[in-house]
Amino acid sequence: MGTAAEGRNEHGEGPVAISGEAQRPGHIRIGIEDFRDEPLSGRRPLILSRNFSVYYGTAAAVRDASFDIPEKLVTAVIGPSGCGKSTFLRAINRMNDLIPRCRVEGGLSLDGQDLYSPQVDVVALRKTVGMVFQKPNPFPKSIFDNVAYGPRIHGMSDRGRLAEIVEHSLKRAALWDEVKDRLGDNALGLSGGQQQRLCIARAIAVEPKVLLMDEPASALDPRSTARIEELIAELRGEYTIVIVTHNMQQAARVSDLTAFFYEGSLIEFGETKQIFTKPRERQTEDYITGRFG
Amino acid sequence: MELKTRTMLDRSFTAVGILAIVLMALSLVVLLQPIFVRGAGAFVFRGTIEYRELRLELFGRGDAAKVKAEAALAEEARGPVYEMMEAFEDELGEMEPALRRELRGEYREVKDLIGDLLGPRPGESRPALIRGQFGRTRWDRTQATLHHILYREEYDHSDQSRMGVKILKPRSEIFAGTALEPLFGRLEADIERIMRPRWTVYWRFLFDESYDAHFFGGIWPEMLGTFYLAFGAMLFAVPLGIITAVYLAEYAGESGFVSLLRTCISSLAGVPSIVFGLFGLAFFINTVGVSSGKSVLAGSMTLALLVLPTVIRASEEAVLAVPRTYKEAAMSLGAGKWHTIVSVILPAAMPGILTSIIISLGRAAGETAPIIFTAAVSVGRPIAFWQALGQPSPALPWNIYNLATEHEAVDEIRHVQYGMVLTLVVMVLLLNLTAIIVRARISKKLRG
Numbered sequence: 174m175g176t177a178a179e180g181r182n183e184h185g186e187g188p189v190a191i192s193g194e195a196q197r198p199g200h201i202r203i204g205i206e207d208f209r210d211e212p213l214s215g216r217r218p219l220i221l222s223r224n225f226s227v228y229y230g231t232a233a234a235v236r237d238a239s240f241d242i243p244e245k246l247v248t249a250v251i252g253p254s255g256c257g258k259s260t261f262l263r264a265i266n267r268m269n270d271l272i273p274r275c276r277v278e279g280g281l282s283l284d285g286q287d288l289y290s291p292q293v294d295v296v297a298l299r300k301t302v303g304m305v306f307q308k309p310n311p312f313p314k315s316i317f318d319n320v321a322y323g324p325r326i327h328g329m330s331d332r333g334r335l336a337e338i339v340e341h342s343l344k345r346a347a348l349w350d351e352v353k354d355r356l357g358d359n360a361l362g363l364s365g366g367q368q369q370r371l372c373i374a375r376a377i378a379v380e381p382k383v384l385l386m387d388e389p390a391s392a393l394d395p396r397s398t399a400r401i402e403e404l405i406a407e408l409r410g411e412y413t414i415v416i417v418t419h420n421m422q423q424a425a426r427v428s429d430l431t432a433f434f435y436e437g438s439l440i441e442f443g444e445t446k447q448i449f450t451k452p453r454e455r456q457t458e459d460y461i462t463g464r465f466g
Numbered sequence: 467m468e469l470k471t472r473t474m475l476d477r478s479f480t481a482v483g484i485l486a487i488v489l490m491a492l493s494l495v496v497l498l499q500p501i502f503v504r505g506a507g508a509f510v511f512r513g514t515i516e517y518r519e520l521r522l523e524l525f526g527r528g529d530a531a532k533v534k535a536e537a538a539l540a541e542e543a544r545g546p547v548y549e550m551m552e553a554f555e556d557e558l559g560e561m562e563p564a565l566r567r568e569l570r571g572e573y574r575e576v577k578d579l580i581g582d583l584l585g586p587r588p589g590e591s592r593p594a595l596i597r598g599q600f601g602r603t604r605w606d607r608t609q610a611t612l613h614h615i616l617y618r619e620e621y622d623h624s625d626q627s628r629m630g631v632k633i634l635k636p637r638s639e640i641f642a643g644t645a646l647e648p649l650f651g652r653l654e655a656d657i658e659r660i661m662r663p664r665w666t667v668y669w670r671f672l673f674d675e676s677y678d679a680h681f682f683g684g685i686w687p688e689m690l691g692t693f694y695l696a697f698g699a700m701l702f703a704v705p706l707g708i709i710t711a712v713y714l715a716e717y718a719g720e721s722g723f724v725s726l727l728r729t730c731i732s733s734l735a736g737v738p739s740i741v742f743g744l745f746g747l748a749f750f751i752n753t754v755g756v757s758s759g760k761s762v763l764a765g766s767m768t769l770a771l772l773v774l775p776t777v778i779r780a781s782e783e784a785v786l787a788v789p790r791t792y793k794e795a796a797m798s799l800g801a802g803k804w805h806t807i808v809s810v811i812l813p814a815a816m817p818g819i820l821t822s823i824i825i826s827l828g829r830a831a832g833e834t835a836p837i838i839f840t841a842a843v844s845v846g847r848p849i850a851f852w853q854a855l856g857q858p859s860p861a862l863p864w865n866i867y868n869l870a871t872e873h874e875a876v877d878e879i880r881h882v883q884y885g886m887v888l889t890l891v892v893m894v895l896l897l898n899l900t901a902i903i904v905r906a907r908i909s910k911k912l913r914g
Contacts, residue, residue: 296801298800322809361912
């Protein structure tokens with residue numbers, strides 16, 4: 174098994190079969206030593222993509238993508254600009270619904286539930302699938318109100334319970350110690366990195382299963398980026414994280430699995446270590462060695 | 467382009483900009499200076515003994531004993547004037563008929579003017595109108611009346627090619643050789659003792675009812691009416707305007723019908739206000755019948771229509787200016803559309819919306835034409851809040867217009883008119899200032 178199409182398994186059943194076997198010699202060294210060594214097989218697949226396509230009008234942004242995203246691991250989606258990786262990410266919590274003339278084909282399911290069937294409650298779905306955006310986008314409200322926003326709109330009004338959730342979420346997002354004395358301050362007064370961690374806390378506060386991250390560190394300085402990456406490492410194992418990134422070192426550092434998209438198509442999907450050391454596809458190799466992109 | 471040319475262009479542009487600002491500041495000073503100076507005359511002026519007597523009688527303010535004592539002193543100073551008039555009346559009866567006929571008319575004029583100046587003599591029957599019951603209450607009007615007594619205005623029409631030339635003829639010449647001749651000199655010399663002017667601060671001008679068609683008292687009914695009309699208009703315009711703005715920005719999309727709707731709203735903003743006034747009369751009063759005649763309610767509705775396009779356009783801009791990222795964040799957390807609008811978009815758009823509201827409030831407070839047919843009356847008592855539904859009320863803009871054009875003795879009460887203008891201008895300036903402060907505060911809160 175090698176290419177994405179081969180990596181398919183039965184809908185919602187069985188372990189994800191991911192092979193690290195190199196099929197082509199001539200592996201590439203890109204100077205990253207920090208690959209995870211634990212076995213990845215045996216994880217339950219959570220998000221299943223089956224010949225999934227997204228069209229804007231008549232143009233296909235994602236074409237025939239088929240792969241499984243396993244539970245409680247970090248999956249990176251990489252590829253050059255305009256390759257459809259963000260579109261794919263936004264399909265998972267149906268944020269593409271906001272774009273007129275956007276339609277999908279094929280199957281995309283979460284935990285056995287088809288995401289695009291008419292019975293799906295989009296509000297409930299988005300409660301299950303949290304999202305962190307490219308630019309930190311806290312609301313112009315207090316730090317407390319930002320984190321409490323999600324629980325509040327889902328009907329939580331008990332002040333004490335909210336305070337617990339806020340504290341827990343901020344601690345999970347490694348922001349608590351920095352802001353615990355000024356929860357009433359406006360969130361826009363925080364630094365960019367803190368704002369992004371606040372957005373992660375805000376997403377965690379509704380207790381999602383999946384966290385989607387759309388280039389979460391691309392607007393941040395290196396130190397803040399490092400903190401976000403540490404945070405992702407901490408959240409791994411608790412949430413299923415799908416992260417879109419431009420930064421290949423970042424993908425290599427934080428992810429267990431990597432999907433490479435090019436011009437709307439999924440070119441290769443596999444263990445991060447394998448993708449970065451022994452890519453099977455020519456295009457993958459060219460991209461990660463920096464020949465284009 | 468050469469560096470030299472560029473520098474020169476930059477400099478000349480800066481110079482033109484500074485010039486424009488200086489010119490605007492100057493014209494603002496030219497405009498506001500008379501309003502403030504003359505308007506202040508309604509609040510701070512030299513009041514005569516007549517003013518203090520009136521204040522005591524109408525409002526019960528002032529020290530009664532002191533006023534009585536002062537009035538007695540003034541009466542003493544006026545004694546010789548009345549004596550001379552009596553002496554002249556006796557003399558008039560013995561004059562030869564031709565002279566008597568000529569002087570009798572002249573004397574009647576003088577007697578009326580002295581009546582205006584000093585009020586009725588103690589013991590004389592009092593006229594019904596309050597303006598006839600007292601003499602001149604203000605020093606500036608005292609001097610004007612004195613001038614009329616001392617000089618007769620005549621027009622010389624001898625040169626047919628020109629307009630009549632005004633000639634001031636001293637009345638002491640007309641009455642030369644009679645018992646009345648010394649009266650004029652006496653009056654001029656003794657006027658301060660006769661009228662006893664004193665600097666007076668009348669801040670209650672704002673809160674007193676008016677008497678005898680604004681001859682005396684303040685402008686409280688007008689202030690109250692303006693207040694009801696402006697805030698009443700907001701009561702209708704704000705909810706309607708914000709809902710429309712949110713609909714246009716978030717729900718309407720881009721169909722042909724919607725752009726037609728937008729065009730209509732924009733054109734509505736350009737409709738002359740008098741048309742709104744006539745529409746209000748025809749629709750709210752005659753067709754719908756919100757009240758049987760003019761009422762504050764009908765006026766508020768008409769004003770609401772007038773400011774609605776402004777509220778809608780400004781609120782829509784404010785809603786559209788809210789970063790899309792806020793909306794995305796709210797939706798990604800599972801907020802529905804309505805929830806997103808109420809909890810994120812409207813709070814973030816609040817500075818813009820509030821600014822539009824407060825500026826519209828100023829506009830509604832100052833508009834005249836829409837309330838002529840729908841809400842305003844020239845004279846009236848202050849009305850209570852619940853009476854606003856069915857009753858008309860005086861209002862500042864309309865009464866300023868009314869005093870300037872229709873009042874029978876506007877020269878005597880210019881100070882009231884200017885006082886109203888000043889009050890209205892200050893009201894609108896304060897509203898705009900509030901808008902600026904509120905906007906700054908909320909933006910600061912939103913920025914963190």
